[in-house]
Amino acid sequence: MTDTLNGSLNGKGLALIPRTDAKQTMKDFKSDQEVRWCPGCGDYAILAAVQSFLPDLGLRRENIVFVSGIGCSSRFPYYLDTYGFHSIHGRAPAIATGLAASRPDLSVWVITGDGDALSIGGNHLIHALRRNVNLNILLFNNRIYGLTKGQYSPTSEIGKITKSTPMGSLDKPFNPISLAIGAEAGFVARTIDSDRKHLQSVLRQAAEHRGASLVEIYQNCNIFNDGAFDTLKDPATRDEITVKLEHGRPIVFGTGDNEQAVRLSPTGGLQVVPRAQVADSEILVHDAHNVDPSLAFALSRLDEPAFKHVPIGVFRSVDRPSYDHLLNEQVQAATADKGTGSLADLLHGGDTWTIG
Amino acid sequence: MTKQVQQLDRVIIRFAGDSGDGMQLTGDRFTAETAQFGNDLSTLPNFPAEIRAPAGTLPGVSSFQLHFADHDILTPGDAPNVLVAMNPAALKANLGDLPKGADIIANTDEFTKRNLSKVGYDGNPLEDDSLAEWRLHAVPLTSLTVKALEGFDISKKDAERAKNMFALGLLSWLYHRPTEGTIAFLEAKFARKPEIAKANIAAFQAGWNYGETTESFSVSYEIKPATLRPGTYRNISGNQALAYGLIAAAVQAKLPLFLGSYPITPASDILHELSKHKHFGIRTFQAEDEIAGVGAALGAAFGGSLAVTTTSGPGVALKAETVGLAVTTELPLIIVDVQRAGPSTGMPTKTEQTDLLMAMFGRNGESPVPVLAPATPSDCFTMAVEAARIALAYRTPVMLLSDGYLANGSEPWRIPEIDELPDISVQFTTQPNGEDGTTYLPFKRDPQTLARPWAVPGTPGLEHRIGGIEKADGTGNISYDPDNHDRMVRLRQAKIDGIDVPDLTVDDPDGDARVLVLGWGSTYGPIAAAARRVRAAGHKVAQAHLRHLNPLPANTGEVLRAYDKVLLPEINLGQLAMLLRARFLVDVISYNRVRGLPFKAAELAAVIQDVIGDVIESD
Numbered sequence: 002m003t004d005t006l007n008g009s010l011n012g013k014g015l016a017l018i019p020r021t022d023a024k025q026t027m028k029d030f031k032s033d034q035e036v037r038w039c040p041g042c043g044d045y046a047i048l049a050a051v052q053s054f055l056p057d058l059g060l061r062r063e064n065i066v067f068v069s070g071i072g073c074s075s076r077f078p079y080y081l082d083t084y085g086f087h088s089i090h091g092r093a094p095a096i097a098t099g100l101a102a103s104r105p106d107l108s109v110w111v112i113t114g115d116g117d118a119l120s121i122g123g124n125h126l127i128h129a130l131r132r133n134v135n136l137n138i139l140l141f142n143n144r145i146y147g148l149t150k151g152q153y154s155p156t157s158e159i160g161k162i163t164k165s166t167p168m169g170s171l172d173k174p175f176n177p178i179s180l181a182i183g184a185e186a187g188f189v190a191r192t193i194d195s196d197r198k199h200l201q202s203v204l205r206q207a208a209e210h211r212g213a214s215l216v217e218i219y220q221n222c223n224i225f226n227d228g229a230f231d232t233l234k235d236p237a238t239r240d241e242i243t244v245k246l247e248h249g250r251p252i253v254f255g256t257g258d259n260e261q262a263v264r265l266s267p268t269g270g271l272q273v274v275p276r277a278q279v280a281d282s283e284i285l286v287h288d289a290h291n292v293d294p295s296l297a298f299a300l301s302r303l304d305e306p307a308f309k310h311v312p313i314g315v316f317r318s319v320d321r322p323s324y325d326h327l328l329n330e331q332v333q334a335a336t337a338d339k340g341t342g343s344l345a346d347l348l349h350g351g352d353t354w355t356i357g
Numbered sequence: 358m359t360k361q362v363q364q365l366d367r368v369i370i371r372f373a374g375d376s377g378d379g380m381q382l383t384g385d386r387f388t389a390e391t392a393q394f395g396n397d398l399s400t401l402p403n404f405p406a407e408i409r410a411p412a413g414t415l416p417g418v419s420s421f422q423l424h425f426a427d428h429d430i431l432t433p434g435d436a437p438n439v440l441v442a443m444n445p446a447a448l449k450a451n452l453g454d455l456p457k458g459a460d461i462i463a464n465t466d467e468f469t470k471r472n473l474s475k476v477g478y479d480g481n482p483l484e485d486d487s488l489a490e491w492r493l494h495a496v497p498l499t500s501l502t503v504k505a506l507e508g509f510d511i512s513k514k515d516a517e518r519a520k521n522m523f524a525l526g527l528l529s530w531l532y533h534r535p536t537e538g539t540i541a542f543l544e545a546k547f548a549r550k551p552e553i554a555k556a557n558i559a560a561f562q563a564g565w566n567y568g569e570t571t572e573s574f575s576v577s578y579e580i581k582p583a584t585l586r587p588g589t590y591r592n593i594s595g596n597q598a599l600a601y602g603l604i605a606a607a608v609q610a611k612l613p614l615f616l617g618s619y620p621i622t623p624a625s626d627i628l629h630e631l632s633k634h635k636h637f638g639i640r641t642f643q644a645e646d647e648i649a650g651v652g653a654a655l656g657a658a659f660g661g662s663l664a665v666t667t668t669s670g671p672g673v674a675l676k677a678e679t680v681g682l683a684v685t686t687e688l689p690l691i692i693v694d695v696q697r698a699g700p701s702t703g704m705p706t707k708t709e710q711t712d713l714l715m716a717m718f719g720r721n722g723e724s725p726v727p728v729l730a731p732a733t734p735s736d737c738f739t740m741a742v743e744a745a746r747i748a749l750a751y752r753t754p755v756m757l758l759s760d761g762y763l764a765n766g767s768e769p770w771r772i773p774e775i776d777e778l779p780d781i782s783v784q785f786t787t788q789p790n791g792e793d794g795t796t797y798l799p800f801k802r803d804p805q806t807l808a809r810p811w812a813v814p815g816t817p818g819l820e821h822r823i824g825g826i827e828k829a830d831g832t833g834n835i836s837y838d839p840d841n842h843d844r845m846v847r848l849r850q851a852k853i854d855g856i857d858v859p860d861l862t863v864d865d866p867d868g869d870a871r872v873l874v875l876g877w878g879s880t881y882g883p884i885a886a887a888a889r890r891v892r893a894a895g896h897k898v899a900q901a902h903l904r905h906l907n908p909l910p911a912n913t914g915e916v917l918r919a920y921d922k923v924l925l926p927e928i929n930l931g932q933l934a935m936l937l938r939a940r941f942l943v944d945v946i947s948y949n950r951v952r953g954l955p956f957k958a959a960e961l962a963a964v965i966q967d968v969i970g971d972v973i974e975s976d
Contacts (some may be wrong), residue, residue: 032822034834034835062817062820063820064814068656082820083820086659086822087825088652088655088824088825089678092648095648096653096655096659097656098649098666099662100657102615102640102653103640103656104661104815107814116387124646125648127647128645208580311947328640332636332638335634335635335636336636336638339636341636344604344608344636344637347587347592348591348605349772352389352392352393352591352592353589354392354393354590354591355589355590356395356590357587
């Protein structure tokens with residue numbers, strides 16, 4: 002196993018955030034606002050999962066902030082009784098960056114969607130990831146624009162017929178996991194709205210990672226893109242498609258005769274082969290803590306062509322100092338070096354002269 | 358040889374050379390010496406946006422103008438008395454501004470056939486009689502410098518580069534400037550290259566000695582120190598003053614300062630300056646773009662910082678949506694716009710006042726924002742503190758309109774005592790404010806200021822959500838109720854309209870002027886200098902200057918209506934005039950030039966005279 006870059010931060014993702022001994026329940030995290038998503042929307046399941054998982058973190062509720070952009074998912078903060086900021090389209094990572102960088106005592110969550118994060122806000126997303134700002138970014142991917150009523154999104158498959166693309170969309174979609182790994186993200190994971198246990202396990206790991214965490218959550222839009230992830234949910238197909246990533250475990254999936262394994266391809270990258278045809282020693286053992294992102298990236302490409310094999314779980318979890326940590330270290334170092342700033346000394350610095 | 362010493366009351370010098378000749382540095386050093394000596398002064402750097410335009414060409418000319426005097430002055434001066442031309446391009450680009458009889462100090466070494474033809478000179482103007490109407494001092498600055506540095510272990514190129522210090526030495530002799538500051542400066546600047554430091558000091562001293570011995574200069578000049586208000590002074594540029602003002606505001610507000618910014622000319626120096634002072638608890642964040650700069654600042658404001666973003670016009674355009682979010686979430690935020698010539702990229706290093714209407718209205722919806730504008734470089738300090746006062750007291754974004762002229766220009770500044778600065782500290786809300794004693798109403802307003810409470814994350818029991826969707830009055834919950842929206846739009850407007858700003862003061866020495874000349878922002882110096890000229894010529898003119906543009910001082914209409922004519926010079930096509938005409942139905946006379954340069958005092962004096970003439974004629 003490869004060790005982490007900065008052992009001192011490892012597992013201390015929540016160390017700076019005040020904790021509470023008071024017993025918290027899911028109810029404490031529900032706001033008094035009526036939830037206004039379409040009936041049957043995958044967002045309900047994610048909201049319930051988050052509301053019931055937050056008490057487990059044991060953080061003071063007032064030190065948790067949810068920041069969102071624009072889109073269906075971005076209404077999320079209104080429904081949580083924490084601090085919340087529903088901002089503007091695509092800008093949540095930027096706004097959350099200022100908050101997290103100036104307030105290391107906060108657990109800051111960004112709620113965004115595939116349009117918000119990858120289209121209008123793509124620039125902020127990649128820079129928040131490379132800077133390693135202490136944020137948990139939950140990217141609700143439904144592969145469609147919901148709030149504007151059904152245009153294709155940057156994760157829609159090529160050829161998508163929508164109101165704005167009656168002859169089919171032309172552009173190749175982003176793979177959010179590949180993008181995040183390419184953007185130097187330290188923590189990258191994927192989960193699915195319908196699997197509450199898996200979702201909560203991933204969220205916990207994201208919260209405990211100090212630095213930027215990106216969690217892609219497959220979320221069903223039952224109005225404009227219903228069934229987009231059905232093959233991952235249908236008992237008849239899901240086991241053949243879903244590749245559950247677990248750190249330290251060989252990557253195998255499927256059952257019975259259809260059991261398959263992942264191994265290094267002789268031509269570079271990874272390949273999926275029948276389990277029976279490979280020796281145990283050939284099977285790739287998942288190392289989420291590998292500093293080198295190459296294999297994590299290769300894993301993110303297993304779903305090409307689309308949805309043939311879909312890894313879920315934590316692709317990458319590598320610690321490095323977070324942006325707020327480094328920024329505050331500079332403030333402390335400057336103060337230790339020069340003493341707390343004196344305004345009078347500052348104003349009288351440089352060449353002065355006195356009259357009268 | 359005994360040289361004559363002549364007394365002058367003021368001098369305007371322009372250093373001009375290639376972008377790579379170090380003219381800005383030379384000007385800065387001469388300014389520092391002059392400030393140290395105790396003259397009043399005002400400076401105007403003028404340089405191309407290109408870092409190194411092709412050498413020796415007209416677009417590559419960089420200049421630095423300095424006006425200094427034994428009395429208080431208001432502008433960098435209209436026309437130079439002395440031009441230092443380091444090459445033919447510098448001569449050609451600046452000769453048009455030079456009145457007949459002025460001195461020209463030209464570096465003959467650079468007047469080669471090739472350099473002359475590069476800028477379209479057929480012959481050498483130093484050798485024909487085309488400069489006969491000026492006083493020409495032809496000095497081989499480069500070769501004299503190289504000769505003076507013969508004993509040093511440096512390359513010929515490094516020796517040639519010290520020619521600006523030779524020129525500085527010569528000018529320092531010519532105007533009896535103190536030299537210790539420059540020597541100490543060079544020692545510090547080249548601390549890691551002691552041989553270069555020594556060579557530059559030697560070049561500087563050689564320039565001084567050359568002045569003393571050469572026959573080319575028979576007279577040197579003394580300009581006595583100015584009598585300024587008692588106090589301790591320093592020289593300061595607008596950008597530095599603005600940065601210091603922001604630091605002072607954070608100290609006086611007892612809040613940490615957070616700057617989110619993206620580099621842009623001519624605002625970047627504020628980012629540079631603030632990033633040097635982290636020991637004040639300042640966090641500076643160089644964002645991926647203009648939008649992220651203001652976004653991060655707004656996030657920090659939500660978290661309880663004094664939040665600032667600094668930019669120039671194109672950046673303000675990009676930040677507009679986030680400023681609108683700050684308007685509707687009612688969070689304190691300072692947006693500094695160091696205006697430059699537009700539209701689009703325009704002329705990044707040139708000045709303009711063309712962002713006023715964008716600052717006022719450049720957002721969707723009814724989105725009122727207070728707008729302030731400093732009048733002089735040192736006033737940037739005062740107005741930065743004022744911007745913070747308004748932002749914090751009223752929980753609103755504030756636009757602070759500096760410009761390229763203020764940003765890079767400099768003047769002596771009487772350093773304020775700390776106890777002269779206003780206390781702008783704020784109280785975060787820590788207790789529920791609902792009538793039931795348990796709920797928190799994030800949009801329940803202070804009855805005096807109409808400001809909403811500011812409860813920051815980490816405050817137990819006050820968890821709440823804000824956002825860009827219309828909020829119900831009081832609770833802040835999402836609301837699409839028509840009457841609520843109408844009420845909230847009016848409340849946000851009333852809050853800004855009700856901001857407490859000082860009355861507009863009028864300078865009218867005799868109290869019976871019939872023409873008022875009004876200005877805003879950086880035109881203060883040229884307008885005030887023009888008014889002095891007009892009065893010195895025996896005419897009467899009143900002068901007033903707006904530093905608060907939204908809301909306007911309560912007595913603005915009354916002042917405007919008290920005069921037969923109101924003249925408003927602006928470096929735009931009449932933006933404030935449009936606002937004043939609409940608001941007060943006063944037939945303001947606009948005078949507009951958009952040349953990327955400040956007004957000249959003589960130009961404005963003539964315009965004022967014309968308006969006074971019209972008033973008298975119509976009697």
